[in-house]
Amino acid sequence: MDTLITDFIRYMKIERGLSENTISSYQRDLKAYQHYLIHVEQIDTFDAVKREEIRQFLYFLKDEGRADTTIARMLSSIRAFHQYQIREQVLLHDPSDLIEMPKAQKKLPKVLSMEEVEVLLDQSNGTKPTEIRNKAMLELLYATGIRVSEMMDLTLDDIHLSMGFIRCIGKGNKERIIPIGDTAIRALEKYMQQARPQLLKKNKHDFIFVNHYGKKLTRQGFWKILKQLTKEAGITKELSPHTLRHSFATHLLENGADLRAVQEMLGHVDISTTQVYTHVTKTRLKDVYSQFHPRA
Structure with a gap:
């Protein structure tokens, strides 16, 4: 069983990228x-699974x-493995054929308001090397909407500040070019x-x-930095870690950006993944209405 799983993981890594x-x-x-x-069903070979x-x-x-989303993901992994x-x-x-995927409740992504983003970005102003780095990371995430893991993998060849864009390698080794604004460039x-x-x-x-050792900063390292800055x-x-990515997409749509353009910048294969942000903007509009309309 171990050998089959190892072979499958190698296939997904090398062949699927x-x-x-x-x-x-x-x-x-x-x-x-x-x-x-093995321990519950006493089955020690995958060909015995029904x-x-x-x-x-x-x-x-x-x-x-376990959450419905977790169960759905695990069934997806099992299906991919048996198909392999x-x-x-x-x-x-x-044996996983015809098993219905648990219906997962879609949760709207957590986003910051524009005012909260400003407060967070201002919080990272400082003169120490780590503070300057933190400011650059937050500005870049909010300016481009890239994933934290994608940001950690950026190299010197990927940023083109004079031309105002970065090159990003996303899921499935797919490349995308994303514009970057003047504030993030500075x-x-x-x-x-x-x-x-x-x-x-x-x-x-x-x-x-x-990081402060001079080595590549990790996703976990950034997450610790973000939590500390948020607290401060x-x-x-x-x-x-995706909060600034979610905020990037939501704020673009709130200000009239085209859904297809946002989809391309986020690197979503299916536009339905991007459409969740339109629901976020509607929810936020309802909140604003309830808060400020005199007869709400």
């Missing part, structure tokens, strides 16, 4: 699936209190000229954002 985060997610899901089959065992696994996850085994002629049929220029050389020390690599700014909303 999926991101490290997606690969890790597949690996965790399939290990949990394998553990259940549709009922997979259904029971989903019920087991539900009883554990059929392609490799390890299995003759897919913050990046300051970081590149004043702070990065100090943070880099004697290290030599092309990654744009580095007095923002009490529950945030995620």
